[in-house]
Amino acid sequence: MKNLKFTPLTLVVACCVTYAFYLLLGFDTPKEGVGVNSKVFFTLLLALILWLTDLLFRRFVLDKRWLWLIQGSFIILIILMILIFQTI
Secondary structure (H helix, E strand, C coil), X not given: CCCCCCCHHHHHHHHHHHHHHHHXXXXXXXXXXXXXXXXXXXXXXXXXXXXXXXXXXXXXXXXHHHHHHHHHHHHHHHHHHHHHHHHC
């Protein structure tokens, strides 16, 4: 358990994977627009990208406090970009 490190990006990756399973189990009622299969695909793709960036951040930022600060800022930046692209 000592080698297990929780970071903001690992928590977001866990939420993405949980949401993909939620979609696969059929709890999300599809509305007009994007289908369930594409939602699952893009959610898992996002989880993979975030997992790879988490590995990169852990490799290059050794201090735990800076790691949390940088990854938290990265998540806020991603959320802002998603909100901006949804309004365009």
